[in-house]
Amino acid sequence: MPWNLKSDRPIYSQLIEQIQQMVVSGIYPAGAKLPSVRDMAAEASVNPNTMQRALSQLETEGLLYSQRTSGRFVTEDAEKIMQTKNELAVSLIHEFITKMNQLGYDRQQTVSLLGSVMKEEEQNG
Amino acid sequence: MDSILECRNLTKYFPGCLALNSVNLAIPKGQIVGLLGPNGSGKSTLIKLINGLLTPSGGEIDINGMKPGVETKKIISYLPERTYLNNWMTVQNMIDFFGDFYADFNKAKAYDMLQRLHINPNDRLKTMSKGTKEKVQLILVMSREAELYVLDEPIGGVDPAARDYILDTIISNYSENASLILSTHLITDVEKILDGVIFINAGNIVLTSSVDEIREKENKSVDALFREVFKC
Amino acid sequence: MLGKLIKYEWKATQRIFLPLYGLIVLFTLINKAFFVFNFDKTSGMALVPFVITMIIYCVLIAATGIVTLVVSIQRFYKNLLGDEGYLSFTLPVKPHSHIDSKMIVTLIWTLLSIAVAALSIFILAVNSDTVRDFSEFCAAVGRFFSQYGFQAYGLLIELIVLMLVSVLSGTLEIYAAVTVGNLSGKHKLLAGFGAYIGFGVVEQIVFSALFNAGKGFDFTGGYGQLSFDKLPFAAFAAGFGVLILYSLVFGAAFYFFTNWMLSKKLNLE
Numbered sequence: 314m315p316w317n318l319k320s321d322r323p324i325y326s327q328l329i330e331q332i333q334q335m336v337v338s339g340i341y342p343a344g345a346k347l348p349s350v351r352d353m354a355a356e357a358s359v360n361p362n363t364m365q366r367a368l369s370q371l372e373t374e375g376l377l378y379s380q381r382t383s384g385r386f387v388t389e390d391a392e393k394i395m396q397t398k399n400e401l402a403v404s405l406i407h408e409f410i411t412k413m414n415q416l417g418y419d420r421q422q423t424v425s426l427l428g429s430v431m432k433e434e435e436q437n438g
Numbered sequence: 439m440d441s442i443l444e445c446r447n448l449t450k451y452f453p454g455c456l457a458l459n460s461v462n463l464a465i466p467k468g469q470i471v472g473l474l475g476p477n478g479s480g481k482s483t484l485i486k487l488i489n490g491l492l493t494p495s496g497g498e499i500d501i502n503g504m505k506p507g508v509e510t511k512k513i514i515s516y517l518p519e520r521t522y523l524n525n526w527m528t529v530q531n532m533i534d535f536f537g538d539f540y541a542d543f544n545k546a547k548a549y550d551m552l553q554r555l556h557i558n559p560n561d562r563l564k565t566m567s568k569g570t571k572e573k574v575q576l577i578l579v580m581s582r583e584a585e586l587y588v589l590d591e592p593i594g595g596v597d598p599a600a601r602d603y604i605l606d607t608i609i610s611n612y613s614e615n616a617s618l619i620l621s622t623h624l625i626t627d628v629e630k631i632l633d634g635v636i637f638i639n640a641g642n643i644v645l646t647s648s649v650d651e652i653r654e655k656e657n658k659s660v661d662a663l664f665r666e667v668f669k670c
Numbered sequence: 671m672l673g674k675l676i677k678y679e680w681k682a683t684q685r686i687f688l689p690l691y692g693l694i695v696l697f698t699l700i701n702k703a704f705f706v707f708n709f710d711k712t713s714g715m716a717l718v719p720f721v722i723t724m725i726i727y728c729v730l731i732a733a734t735g736i737v738t739l740v741v742s743i744q745r746f747y748k749n750l751l752g753d754e755g756y757l758s759f760t761l762p763v764k765p766h767s768h769i770d771s772k773m774i775v776t777l778i779w780t781l782l783s784i785a786v787a788a789l790s791i792f793i794l795a796v797n798s799d800t801v802r803d804f805s806e807f808c809a810a811v812g813r814f815f816s817q818y819g820f821q822a823y824g825l826l827i828e829l830i831v832l833m834l835v836s837v838l839s840g841t842l843e844i845y846a847a848v849t850v851g852n853l854s855g856k857h858k859l860l861a862g863f864g865a866y867i868g869f870g871v872v873e874q875i876v877f878s879a880l881f882n883a884g885k886g887f888d889f890t891g892g893y894g895q896l897s898f899d900k901l902p903f904a905a906f907a908a909g910f911g912v913l914i915l916y917s918l919v920f921g922a923a924f925y926f927f928t929n930w931m932l933s934k935k936l937n938l939e
Contacts, residue, residue, distance in 0.1 A: 320629065320658075320661065321653060321657055321658050321659050323649075323650035323651075323653040323654045324630055324649065324650055324653070351609075351612065354609050355606055355609050355610045357630075358602070358605060358609065358630055358631065359630045359631060360470055360612075360630065360631045361609060362469070363630075363650065452937075490759070491759055491760070493934050493936075508762050508763065508764055509762070511763075514760070516756075516760050518756040520756065522755075522756040523757070524682070524748075524754055526685065538674050538678075539671070539674060539761050539762065539763075
């Protein structure tokens with residue numbers, strides 16, 4: 314699974330998002346044990362300190378927790394995961410709305426265009 | 439001692455040229471740092487001073503609190519830009535050589551890396567292409583369990599696949615007791631693995647920062663910032 | 671660490687010398703066979719192969735001297751001042767260890783080369799005629815040592831020391847010259863050669879001064895003339911002593927100079 318990191322945004326914040334997505338999408342489900350910092354850094358081809366920073370941040374936020382001898386785990390708290398999923402979704406939507414506004418669509422046009430595109434996708438299977 | 443490398447007012451001049459102008463610098467342990475600057479900026483002078491291949495004209499340089507000498511050479515693993523391998527030995531001979539002189543050399547690691555890169559230890563260095571020799575050199579340097587790695591243009595002459603392998607090796611080799619200084623022109627490829635960067639120009643340190651700080655403050659990659667700062 | 675440097679210096683050089691010595695052994699045997707079968711006494715076309723092998727043999731003998739010199743220079747230059755210098759000078763050894771290991775190995779090859787050449791010539795030269803002369807010579811030497819006992823051995827030891835010190839001193843002179851030559855950008859060989867000649871000139875001056883100072887010294891030890899029964903060992907010993915000292919002083923000067931250059935003034939490119 315490729316890590317998609319852009320070059321003009323801080324790496325650690327991108328790592329946070331990507332890990333959040335992996336948790337929310339079930340790649341790292343609730344209670345799962347995460348690989349070591351070193352392994353995750355190698356997979357993402359990033360500096361281990363940067364990866365450590367991202368993971369620590371996620372621990373502070375409560376999405377991950379670590380046990381001294383056993384390693385790092387995803388929280389078992391399903392609500393927390395739901396909340397994160399929500400936050401990611403909201404953030405995406407904000408981005409979408411901003412971009413639509415930049416194109417010149419107002420709120421109503423955006424909602425209606427969204428509806429028709431979704432209907433089309435449904436019909437095409 | 440939290441810094442693996444410290445430079446205090448480090449100065450070096452050659453006849454007709456001030457290569458390093460009172461440089462002040464401290465690199466903590468457990469960091470991967472990029473030394474970035476155009477040709478003639480003083481990068482290689484600094485690297486040679488770290489390795490004891492040049493003596494300072496003024497100021498001081500410490501590696502783990504020690505002056506460059508036999509003891510620092512034991513803990514520094516250096517990959518120069520040029521090929522320093524002779525041509526009469528086989529790869530195997532070279533591994534034995536490193537094992538003989540460096541107590542921290544890990545032969546098993548070296549053989550493993552050779553295998554991954556499909557290099558036969560019984561081949562004579564003489565028969566190898568430049569690219570393969572560079573890989574051998576890199577393997578020898580990364581197989582040491584050193585406290586400071588100094589890599590001068592490690593990915594310059596290598597194909598993209600090998601480049602990725604090299605960067606991954608650097609990452610997986612990481613230890614919080616060791617630091618790595620990387621000097622390169624190929625900033626884009628290397629940015630993600632760096633903790634911080636040092637921009638150097640005409641013998642002066644122009645900028646010292648972490649990679650993420652640059653991206654946050656300037657909203658651009660280190661590569662983009664470099665191009666801006668060093669515009670011709 | 672010095673031992674390890676010597677080991678690798680040996681490995682790097684043996685691949686040139688051992689085959690060379692092998693060829694000398696081969697041609698010694700071939701030419702010896704020719705002698706034994708009296709080919710040297712034939713004439714005309716039958717002589718040709720023998721002439722060829724003898725020429726090759728002479729070239730080989732001359733070559734040993736040249737090869738020893740060239741290898742010594744080349745090892746020093748290539749391994750310390752060329753690209754390999756980046757490896758050599760980042761090894762955890764002091765710069766002087768590099769000088770030590772190379773000069774020791776050069777000494778060993780010099781002695782071996784001399785021994786191989788001498789032995790080979792001896793093998794070719796010895797036959798029923800010369801054997802007699804040779805054993806007479808050996809007997810005379812034996813008489814000399816038994817007559818003069820420890821004085822003779824003392825002199826022999828001095829001679830050996832003089833030889834060793836001279837070779838080392840000469841090698842160091844070459845290293846110093848190569849180091850100076852390397853300072854030049856484009857004319858390293860020329861500059862090195864010039865430095866060597868320069869050193870030679872200085873040595874000549876010192877040697878002449880010594881010689882003039884020693885002119886009054888009576889080397890016959892008061893005996894007026896040299897004869898086998900009244901050898902002035904003290905005078906000889908003093909003479910050798912002065913020569914040894916001379917070589918030591920110059921050798922030390924070249925050593926410290928080269929070491930200083932490699933430690934403080936190293937600038938690899």
